Amino acid sequence: MNEYGTRSGAAPVEERLRAALAARAYAIGPADLRPLSPPAAPVRSRRTRVRRVVVAGMTLAAVAALVFLTLALVTTRDGHPAPTPPARSPHPRTATPSPAPSPATPSPAPSTPTPRAARP
Incomplete structure (x- = not known):
């Protein structure tokens, strides 16, 4: 025996609960059970x-x-379908060189620089 006075080492409350559940389980017989029924179709909510x-x-x-x-x-x-754009070449066009160079335009003469004042 243990300190609670029981054989299994469980507390007195647990022993009484086990005994009560065992008694209830032995008290139920086949006559107490409801008959089997086929499962119902699930109810859609x-x-x-x-x-x-x-x-x-x-x-x-x-x-x-x-x-x-x-x-x-x-x-x-x-309401009419939009026209399809024309096909484009997959290669970009390169400019062909012209046989004669273009005339150079004279640029204005640079102005003479003016002296700057010294910074303090």
Whole structure:
């Protein structure tokens, strides 16, 4: 025996709880149990339905906005398709050298510098 007077080393309260639970377990028989029933279909809450409707509405709005923006980019203001720009060469054009040099323009003569005052 231990200091509490029990054999298992548990406190008296724990011993009484174990005994009460064991007695309750032995008191329940097959007649006390409810009969088996097949599981019911899950009940969908209103919250789930509302969420699905909101998600569907947002998806439709996004698709409509995408279609609208695509049409706005493809057509011009008068309703006709925008013309495609002309094709460009993948290589940049280089200037061809001219056979005669261009005449040089005379530049004005530089002015004479004026002496600066000494700084104190």
